[in-house]
Amino acid sequence: MILAVETSCDDTCAAVLDGDELRSSVVSSQDEFHARYGGVVPEVASRRHLELINPVIADAMEQAGAVAEDLNRVAVTTHPGLIGALMIGVATAKTLAYSWGVDLVGVSHIDGHIAANYLPPDPVEPPFVCLIASGGHTSIVHVRERGSYDLVGQTLDDAAGEALDKGARLLGLDYPGGAELDRLAASGDSGRFDFPIGLDREGNHDFSFSGLKTSLYYFLRDGGAEVLKRSRADIAASYQGAVVTALVSKTVAAARSLSCGSICLSGGVSANSELRRRLSEACREEGMTLRIPPAELCTDNAAMIASAARYVAPLPRGEWLALAARASGAS
Numbered sequence: 075m076i077l078a079v080e081t082s083c084d085d086t087c088a089a090v091l092d093g094d095e096l097r098s099s100v101v102s103s104q105d106e107f108h109a110r111y112g113g114v115v116p117e118v119a120s121r122r123h124l125e126l127i128n129p130v131i132a133d134a135m136e137q138a139g140a141v142a143e144d145l146n147r148v149a150v151t152t153h154p155g156l157i158g159a160l161m162i163g164v165a166t167a168k169t170l171a172y173s174w175g176v177d178l179v180g181v182s183h184i185d186g187h188i189a190a191n192y193l194p195p196d197p198v199e200p201p202f203v204c205l206i207a208s209g210g211h212t213s214i215v216h217v218r219e220r221g222s223y224d225l226v227g228q229t230l231d232d233a234a235g236e237a238l239d240k241g242a243r244l245l246g247l248d249y250p251g252g253a254e255l256d257r258l259a260a261s262g263d264s265g266r267f268d269f270p271i272g273l274d275r276e277g278n279h280d281f282s283f284s285g286l287k288t289s290l291y292y293f294l295r296d297g298g299a300e301v302l303k304r305s306r307a308d309i310a311a312s313y314q315g316a317v318v319t320a321l322v323s324k325t326v327a328a329a330r331s332l333s334c335g336s337i338c339l340s341g342g343v344s345a346n347s348e349l350r351r352r353l354s355e356a357c358r359e360e361g362m363t364l365r366i367p368p369a370e371l372c373t374d375n376a377a378m379i380a381s382a383a384r385y386v387a388p389l390p391r392g393e394w395l396a397l398a399a400r401a402s403g404a405s
């Protein structure tokens with residue numbers, strides 16, 4: 075049985091995984107604390123993690139009906155993420171593993187997003203190509219076996235979720251804007267305005283979203299308040315459409331070039347209705363299968379960290395204290 079802790083950004087998370095059975099997964103969102111600033115404030119996130127981490131772990135253990143003696147491992151996200159936020163989780167996990175006398179496992183947040191696909195209710199077996207699209211990451215990976223992957227492509231600047239959140243903000247929507255943009259775009263015409271698609275060249279599996287964001291900024295500046303008032307939903311749909319086109323076309327092209335017929339999705343952006351619709355349509359046309367974990371396993375959570383921890387060797391006892399949080403690095 076594994077207790078996992080995840081504090082890489084602004085959600086305080088703990089989960090208990092018993093073999094293949096997810097016993098509990100607790101996520102305490104800090105959205106309300108960051109909303110007034112229009113984005114995550116790292117120092118606010120760290121301080122809030124410190125207040126929440128013990129109750130969230132206690133809650134996860136209680137919901138799982140677990141006690142310390144049931145555990146074989148404590149797992150924790152070590153990277154990438156906000157360094158102060160990660161440090162709270164790492165220090166907590168070290169302390170618990172030491173005092174309970176169980177193994178400690180450090181896990182990459184990216185490995186976690188991929189391993190969300192191995193959890194119930196519908197665990198996926200490799201090989202597959204996985205698109206990880208969230209507020210902090212956008213990458214395409216090729217998974218041939220559980221516990222490892224090859225990086226196929228990644229964003230060279232902003233993450234897809236960041237581009238959606240910043241676009242939403244320019245359109246006057248509240249933080250975090252991705253989901254609100256999704257709702258507004260549903261009533262708009264995505265073909266009305268042309269926004270650029272970064273690195274749109276055959277054989278290129280990387281993403282770039284910063285030019286798109288800048289083009290929306292100039293579009294709104296030049297059009298003035300009038301264009302926003304008249305065409306808000308169409309602008310939202312066209313802007314979101316450009317992000318989704320890049321995600322769909324590059325993921326499908328990557329799978330095709332790897333002769334892989336199975337695509338998985340993870341990360342908060344996989345909640346996007348347009349992405350789900352267009353990716354399933356593209357997969358149907360290509361004769362590929364698409365699998366998407368339940369939304370609560372796609373956004374940040376500790377169940378995915380526990381899932382990934384099953385495929386990582388625990389640290390030898392003497393090396394525990396050296397386990398450090400890192401802001402960057404993928405695996």
Ligand code: KG4
Nearest residue numbers: 208209210235252253342343345346373374
């Ligand atoms: O995976 P996640 O919870 O946290 C990170 O690791 O970043 O992803 C959060 C991101 C945010 O950018 C949020 O706006 C986006 O996922 N998101 C959405 C939707 N729901 C959440 N983006 C587009 N459409 C949605 N429905």
Ligand code: ZN
Nearest residue numbers: 183208341374
């Ligand atoms: Zn994430």
